[in-house]
Amino acid sequence: MTKRVEVAAGVIFRRDGRFLLGQRAPDTFYAGYWEFPGGKVEPGESPPDALVRELDEELGIRVQAVRPWITREHLYEHAHVRLHFFEVADWEGELHDHVHSALSWERVEAPEVGPMLPANGPILKALRLPRWMGITHAVDIGVARQLELLDAALAGGLRLIQVREPGMAVSELRAFAAEIVTRARAFGASVVVNGNAALAAETGADGVHLSAAQLAVLGARPALEWVGASCHTRAELERAADLGVDYAVLGSVQPTATHPGQAALGWERFAELIRGLPMPVLALGGLVRADMARARAAGAHGIAAIRGSWDQS
Numbered sequence: 001m002t003k004r005v006e007v008a009a010g011v012i013f014r015r016d017g018r019f020l021l022g023q024r025a026p027d028t029f030y031a032g033y034w035e036f037p038g039g040k041v042e043p044g045e046s047p048p049d050a051l052v053r054e055l056d057e058e059l060g061i062r063v064q065a066v067r068p069w070i071t072r073e074h075l076y077e078h079a080h081v082r083l084h085f086f087e088v089a090d091w092e093g094e095l096h097d098h099v100h101s102a103l104s105w106e107r108v109e110a111p112e113v114g115p116m117l118p119a120n121g122p123i124l125k126a127l128r129l130p131r132w133m134g135i136t137h138a139v140d141i142g143v144a145r146q147l148e149l150l151d152a153a154l155a156g157g158l159r160l161i162q163v164r165e166p167g168m169a170v171s172e173l174r175a176f177a178a179e180i181v182t183r184a185r186a187f188g189a190s191v192v193v194n195g196n197a198a199l200a201a202e203t204g205a206d207g208v209h210l211s212a213a214q215l216a217v218l219g220a221r222p223a224l225e226w227v228g229a230s231c232h233t234r235a236e237l238e239r240a241a242d243l244g245v246d247y248a249v250l251g252s253v254q255p256t257a258t259h260p261g262q263a264a265l266g267w268e269r270f271a272e273l274i275r276g277l278p279m280p281v282l283a284l285g286g287l288v289r290a291d292m293a294r295a296r297a298a299g300a301h302g303i304a305a306i307r308g309s310w311d312q313s
């Protein structure tokens with residue numbers, strides 16, 4: 001039987017947004033491959049405690065706070081590992097590496113070192129997922145106004161847009177989505193189209209955002225770069241994980257005008273529902289920019305919002 005190993009690893013961010021990778025030393029498994037700093041969880045230890053200890057032992061840094069992020073399992077020749085990835089934003093001290101052959105600060109958009117440990121491909125992709133998703137609502141505010149607000153948001157740093165226009169005629173939606181893709185491209189932003197993989201492909205969008213209903217019946221992951229899904233329950237999140245989606249959106253965290261009367265989850269329940277999932281989760285529902293720290297402390301990768309994305313106040 002393959003040995004089971006629990007591992008805690010950290011995505012350590014520097015002030016300029018770069019994150020740290022270490023190259024595995026000679027005489028270890030996968031020598032020369034790059035990894036996130038971290039190591040095995042000891043008996044009786046929690047994964048966050050293990051990470052704080054490992055980062056002290058390996059790098060000589062003191063970590064103030066870690067945020068849960070993604071948990072992935074991988075079957076290596078030598079062990080079946082469960083990797084608990086955390087984000088480490090608050091740390092102090094000078095790096096003194098004791099275990100790696102080299103360290104490198106990388107950009108999330110395009111890490112340059114390699115090869116990477118086999119389990120880490122999806123982790124690097126998850127890091128490329130922007131922290132904020134703007135969801136369109138031209139059916140409420142009009143196409144012209146939505147495009148105007150989109151331009152302002154792109155100029156302000158928005159890098160992920162979901163085209164979601166329930167009720168819009170398909171011909172109008174095709175033109176609208178194509179226009180969003182053109183404008184997003186100019187800023188290097190990505191676009192996913194809600195509920196329609198064919199339209200996404202046709203308009204040159206980067207992916208599709210599946211509704212919970214589609215998620216329930218789909219046999220396989222659509223062949224697009226980004227596939228995400230709307231979820232409301234743990235069962236839906238697990239189904240999304242099984243389908244191999246790149247991200248999920250879970251809500252509503254707070255009461256929202258889009259679904260009046262729907263019970264809000266609150267942050268505690270949100271954190272509970274997403275625990276241990278293998279993909280990043282965006283929090284949805286009545287959220288604004290000021291909620292980002294709270295969302296990430298709860299384990300969210302970031303936030304998805306309709307109104308909160310376009311309000312200019």
Ligand SMILES: Nc1nc2c([nH]c(=O)n2[C@@H]2O[C@H](COP(=O)(O)OP(=O)(O)OP(=O)(O)O)[C@@H](O)[C@H]2O)c(=O)[nH]1
Nearest residue numbers: 007009028029035036037038039040074081117119120
């Ligand atoms: N630290 C770290 N380990 C990772 C990552 N990705 C990944 O698959 N792993 C796996 O998780 C395990 C980490 O264990 P480790 O670093 O404590 O131990 P090791 O293999 O060097 O062996 P040893 O501690 O027995 O000498 C290894 O099997 C490693 O291949 C990652 O990004 N960071």
